[in-house]
Amino acid sequence: MNVKGGILVRDGKRTSCELGVVDSQSAIVSALCMGFTASDETLSDVKFEAYLDAGGDGEYATYSVEKITVHPHYNSTTFANDIAIISYNSGGDVKWQNPIAPVYGYKWDSVAFVRRSLLDMEKPTWDTLQYSDAPYIMRELAS
Numbered sequence: 001m002n003v004k005g006g007i008l009v010r011d012g013k014r015t016s017c018e019l020g021v022v023d024s025q026s027a028i029v030s031a032l033c034m035g036f037t038a039s040d041e042t043l044s045d046v047k048f049e050a051y052l053d054a055g056g057d058g059e060y061a062t063y064s065v066e067k068i069t070v071h072p073h074y075n076s077t078t079f080a081n082d083i084a085i086i087s088y089n090s091g092g093d094v095k096w097q098n099p100i101a102p103v104y105g106y107k108w109d110s111v112a113f114v115r116r117s118l119l120d121m122e123k124p125t126w127d128t129l130q131y132s133d134a135p136y137i138m139r140e141l142a143s
Contacts, residue, residue: 003098008033008086009049009062014121019050023097031070031084050088051124056065060124063088 006019008029017033027050034048048065065088071081119125 003054003096006050006052009121009123010035010049012046012121014051019052019086021098024092024095026085026087029084029086031074031082032076032079034068034084036070036074036076038083048086050086051121051123053124062124066090
């Protein structure tokens with residue numbers, strides 16, 4: 001699967017929280033998006049899922065989140081260290097990696113900002129990809 005991105009689903013409801021999909025078994029997400037108020041908190045009564053998208057070719061996957069690792073110094077008041085790693089699909093046979101910035105950024109020639117959202121959760125349907133390259137964003141911020 002050629003994954004382009006993903007969305008976090010909480011208790012069967014879509015969120016606006018995007019996933020930085022690292023590989024076939026893990027992704028990076030905001031700890032705040034998951035509802036954590038402390039790094040040592042557990043949300044055992046909440047069902048999280050990862051909805052992954054292959055970028056408009058009709059291929060998608062959904063996985064139940066099996067494990068959540070929140071940054072040990074996450075602070076929900078200041079949002080310092082607002083990051084968590086989710087694990088899913090641990091028994092999956094298919095293995096792949098996604099060249100995202102935190103892992104492969106040092107190899108990139110340029111940077112782009114991309115945003116998608118989930119429109120329909122029954123048969124995951126995604127909105128139109130919103131895209132902007134880094135020089136455009138920097139010009140807009142400077143003006």
